[in-house]
Amino acid sequence: MQKIFVSIVCMAMVLATSSCITSLQPVATAATVITDNRLPGKWKNDQYTFNIEPLSVSQFADSESPGKVHLSFGELGGDSAVYAKSYVLTMGKGNSKYAMVGFLSKIGDQYFMDIMSLGLTDLKGGNDNGSGYEFTYDYLPAFSIARVEFVNKNKITIKYLNGDFVRKQIDAGNLRLKHEEDKLFNTFLITASSFELRQFLEKYGHDERFYNDKDAVTFSKVQ
Amino acid sequence: MNKQSWLYHPLSRFLQHLVFWVLSFVIFVQLFKSGTKPEKIDFIYAALFHATIIPAVYLNLWLLLPRLANSRRWWLYIPLVAILILLFSWLNYSFFQDWSKHVLPNYFFISYFSLWEVCLFFLVYIGFTALLKLSRSWFMVNDLQRQLLQMETEKVQIELKALKAQVNPHFFFNTLNGIYSMTLDKDVRLPDTILQLSHLMRYFLYESGEDLVPLEKEWQVLQDYMALQSIRSADQLVVNKKVEGDILDQRIAPLLLITFLENAFKHGAKGNTGASRIDLLLTVLPGSIGFRLQNTKGEVDDIENDLYKGVGLENVRRRLNLLYPGKHSLQIDETATDFMVSLQLEL
Numbered sequence: 001m002q003k004i005f006v007s008i009v010c011m012a013m014v015l016a017t018s019s020c021i022t023s024l025q026p027v028a029t030a031a032t033v034i035t036d037n038r039l040p041g042k043w044k045n046d047q048y049t050f051n052i053e054p055l056s057v058s059q060f061a062d063s064e065s066p067g068k069v070h071l072s073f074g075e076l077g078g079d080s081a082v083y084a085k086s087y088v089l090t091m092g093k094g095n096s097k098y099a100m101v102g103f104l105s106k107i108g109d110q111y112f113m114d115i116m117s118l119g120l121t122d123l124k125g126g127n128d129n130g131s132g133y134e135f136t137y138d139y140l141p142a143f144s145i146a147r148v149e150f151v152n153k154n155k156i157t158i159k160y161l162n163g164d165f166v167r168k169q170i171d172a173g174n175l176r177l178k179h180e181e182d183k184l185f186n187t188f189l190i191t192a193s194s195f196e197l198r199q200f201l202e203k204y205g206h207d208e209r210f211y212n213d214k215d216a217v218t219f220s221k222v223q
Numbered sequence: 224m225n226k227q228s229w230l231y232h233p234l235s236r237f238l239q240h241l242v243f244w245v246l247s248f249v250i251f252v253q254l255f256k257s258g259t260k261p262e263k264i265d266f267i268y269a270a271l272f273h274a275t276i277i278p279a280v281y282l283n284l285w286l287l288l289p290r291l292a293n294s295r296r297w298w299l300y301i302p303l304v305a306i307l308i309l310l311f312s313w314l315n316y317s318f319f320q321d322w323s324k325h326v327l328p329n330y331f332f333i334s335y336f337s338l339w340e341v342c343l344f345f346l347v348y349i350g351f352t353a354l355l356k357l358s359r360s361w362f363m364v365n366d367l368q369r370q371l372l373q374m375e376t377e378k379v380q381i382e383l384k385a386l387k388a389q390v391n392p393h394f395f396f397n398t399l400n401g402i403y404s405m406t407l408d409k410d411v412r413l414p415d416t417i418l419q420l421s422h423l424m425r426y427f428l429y430e431s432g433e434d435l436v437p438l439e440k441e442w443q444v445l446q447d448y449m450a451l452q453s454i455r456s457a458d459q460l461v462v463n464k465k466v467e468g469d470i471l472d473q474r475i476a477p478l479l480l481i482t483f484l485e486n487a488f489k490h491g492a493k494g495n496t497g498a499s500r501i502d503l504l505l506t507v508l509p510g511s512i513g514f515r516l517q518n519t520k521g522e523v524d525d526i527e528n529d530l531y532k533g534v535g536l537e538n539v540r541r542r543l544n545l546l547y548p549g550k551h552s553l554q555i556d557e558t559a560t561d562f563m564v565s566l567q568l569e570l
Contacts, residue, residue: 173263175331181258199333203320 019212020144020160023190026082026114027145027197028103033085036104036111038153040087043219050091050219055101058088089115104148107201111150113158114143142189145197147211154221162212163188231363243355247348248273255335268319268332275318279311279345280352288353308349312342379545395424401454416454419447427478435474438512442470442505445484449501452488461500468507473570476546480514482539483564487518514566520557 028034039052082103089100099118104111149157167188169175177200178192192200204210229235251269252261283304291300318326319334334341398420405413426444430436449462487501499519506513536555543551543566550569557563 169331170258170262174329176257176262176264176268176333176335177331178257195337196333196335199320199335200331203324203333204331207324 019162019164019215020146021163021166021190022188023114023143023145023192023197024140025190025192025194025197026103026116026143027107027112027194027201028082028105028114029194030082032105032194032198033082033103034106035085035087036150038150038156039104042222043156044222045217045219048091048217048219049222050089052087052089052102055083055086055088058090088118105198107198107205110201110205111148112201112205113146113148115146116141116143145201147205151218155218157216157218159211159213159216161210162215164212165209166190243352244273244277264330264332267327267330271318271323272315275311275315276345276348279307280348282307283349284352284356288356292353304349308342308345312338312345315345316341383542383545395420398451398454401451405454412454416451419450423447423451431477433477436477437471438473438475438505438507439470441475441477441480442466445480445503448481448484462503463500464503464505466505466507468505470505470507473507473512475512475568476542479539479542479546480566482536483514483516483566486536486564487516487562510570512568512570514564514568516564518562520560520562 035054040054042049042051044050083101085103087102087104089102090097092098101116101118103114105114106112144160146158146160149159151157166175166177170177170179177190178196180189180191181187182189190197248269251272252265255269256262256265287300287303287307291297291303316334316336316338319332323330323332336344402413402416402420404410405416410416423444426440430440446464449464453460453462484501484503501518502516504513504515506515540553543553547568552565552567554565555563556565
């Protein structure tokens with residue numbers, strides 16, 4: 001029952017964010033990643049409740065200490081300067097957790113978060129590979145990019161970049177950003193560098209055509 | 224330059240420039256396309272990028288290079304080029320990173336390069352096009368130099384021909400006068416004299432057109448000349464001539480030595496009431512020819528046309544400078560009784 005619940009939550013998250021951009025590179029780099037004291041805490045809305053905490057103090061830190069869960073970040077594992085300032089976003093029930101890592105950066109007067117899914121973990125031991133709707137560590141790490149708006153210190157709005165719009169503009173020859181497409185599996189991946197992504201958001205970060213208001217979610221801090 | 228003048232024709236130059244920019248555009252699109260093949264946005268981006276590069280390039284080519292670099296005012300040229308690069312790089316960067324969203328709101332692109340990298344782009348384009356222009360100028364200068372050299376050579380040839388032509392007339396008139404006298408006297412030497420004159424004229428007309436003639440022939444001409452001059456000088460003239468070395472293998476510019484002999488007869492042997500003497504010594508070595516002539520001075524009863532007076536030695540000096548530049552020495556000495564010429568030629 002618990003597993004079904006988490007699976008439904010994950011599927012809902014996937015469906016809700018299916019129109020978001022998937023980028024091979026994050027916007028944030030070691031030089032531009034920041035922290036914000038307003039983020040850590042428990043957040044909820046009508047549908048979800050999730051926790052945000054710094055990765056370094058979370059249960060997901062890469063550490064030999066007992067009680068910590070070792071996560072392999074693949075090629076990103078060496079970039080300790082980035083991960084020292086990253087956050088873990090977790091939601092779950094019981095012993096199963098759906099986790100994401102987020103890097104916060106500020107471009108102009110806006111905050112953006114690169115969100116990478118860590119998948120589903122079972123603290124009791126081993127990963128629960130589930131039925132296939134859940135993410136596993138075999139997936140290539142990729143990032144969704146969302147704009148984080150601090151409505152006030154207890155309320156944030158997260159707006160994902162509209163991947164459908166970006167893809168449509170690229171296919172129409174109106175938008176120039178490095179990308180790769182796989183027609184067979186209908187996948188679309190932005191391969192622009194962090195520098196280019198940052199330049200792009202610097203110029204178009206305020207253009208509301210790049211956001212899907214339908215997918216915007218607002219959370220209030222519980223504690 | 225005439226053969227390649229089509230390269231410098233305005234229409235040809237325009238086409239060359241056009242080809243250059245079209246190539247640049249095509250390469251740019253291919254190198255910097257955002258996907259696996261160029262899309263519409265890639266062409267628009269490349270065109271707009273070139274729209275900022277082209278003015279900078281032509282400002283350098285048409286304004287800065289001709290006015291400053293060509294006059295070697297590098298101290299001014301380099302800073303101005305640096306300012307040009309910075310200014311247009313900033314324009315390029317600002318257009319793509321900011322202004323284009325207002326000008327072209329339905330097209331989305333960014334600078335993709337940092338300001339420093341854009342400066343490098345401009346530096347490469349401006350540097351490369353400047354080198355192309357300078358190399359074209361280098362070819363033009365080469366062509367002009369070649370033309371100039373050709374003209375100089377032709378001028379020298381014309382001058383040499385003119386100088387050679389100055390040598391002959393007076394002598395022939397005198398010899399014909401002498402032959403006329405011989406015909407009146409029914410002189411038995413007349414046939415040989417005419418034959419010698421014929422040899423001389425053939426030499427002057429044909430052989431002297433060569434750049435170099437066998438030294439043997441030039442020496443023979445001297446002897447024929449002396450034989451003809453002796454018609455007028457009678458028995459009072461003593462000629463001593465001597466050759467040291469192998470005369471057969473050397474070559475010399477024609478009609479050089481005869482000028483000195485002509486001068487010797489002009490200033491001494493002709494019309495001299497006392498005994499006169501001409502001493503000739505020709506020294507031939509593998510790498511040099513030496514010619515020494517000494518003659519007694521006497522009264523000259525031959526009225527020489529002012530046009531030719533003093534021309535002889537000046538003539539031969541000029542010819543030596545043209546034919547043996549830096550490879551000859553000519554010494555002319557004069558005493559109360561004698562005139563001495565010493566010529567040394569390095570071969």
